[in-house]
Amino acid sequence: MKKKASAGPAPIFDNGAVVVGTAKPAAPAEGSASAYLRFSGSAQFRQRLVNSLLSKRRIRIDDIRSDSERPGLQDFEASFLRLLDKLTNGTALEINETGTALRFVPGVLQGGVIEHDCGLSRSVGWFIEGILPLLPFCKKAAAITLTGITSDAVDWGVDALRSVVLPFLSQFGLSGEGGFTLTLKARGCAPLGGGKVQLTCPVVRELSGISITEEGLVKKVRGVAYCARVSPHVANRLATSAKWVRVPPCCRGFSCERRPGPLSRHDIAFAVLMSAVNVSVGIQVAV
Secondary structure, three states: OOOOOOOOOOOEOOOOOEEEOOOOOOOOOOOOOOOOEEEEOOOOHHHHHHHHHHHOOOEEEEOOOOOOOOOOOOHHHHHHHHHHHHHEEOOEEEEOOOOOOEEEEOOEEOOEEEEEEOOOOOOHHHHHHHHOOOHHHOOOOEEEEEEEOOEOOOOOOHHHHHHHHHHHHHHHOOOOOOOOEEEEEEOOEOOOOOEEEEEEEOOOOOOOOOOOOOOOOEEEEEEEEEEEOOOOHHHHHHHHHHOOOOOOHHHEEEEEEEEOHHHHOOOOEEEEEEEEEEOOOOOEEEO
């Protein structure tokens, strides 16, 4: 196995390509088992990379925003590529000088302790959604610390992932001690960010199958109201206003959270999240 390249600036080759990894990807023969799977456009960018790592198939993506005013990969997509490079060993990728074409050679899922700055273009939820399918298959238990925006109006926030997505993944046998955990260390809202979360996942031998055939009824409604760098009464008012949901009082509950200045970093924000629990399989749905 090739040794993972040390952190540092990516080398620039004579053709202007930027390559991250141990070596420049070689062009395989057409029709061979190692030939690139070709895709076009920027849609489903994360899913294509994740499936490439899981299936060990090389991929090539062309025409990435080639007709846009800002062609090529955006900064959050480049940051996601750097996160995958930290998570794997032996991954190599090549990006042309305009950023509109990408060749990706998957490596081995390694895991371990990782720290990554997600930037301010997309929230950390966008990055967590992308890497969640990979973590159970890493060689080592993953402990990933992500910094950036913890909630915005575009992507799933950390509270939604913690209340809905992780309980759903527990249906696959990832629950119990040492299962998926998502800890919020500090909140950071757009546009200044400053949030910090820690995601851990153990190594699993096998995943359990699930069968969801009934929709079921709502058993209970739970919510989280939080505020940062504003009056603590704001979170209480949010929780009171959100209790218009027609659910018996015994089936609903809210937790109010106020983050003081040092824990909320730069942001001034307030929000509320509600989730409903299904009576049949316990699946939670964000509102």
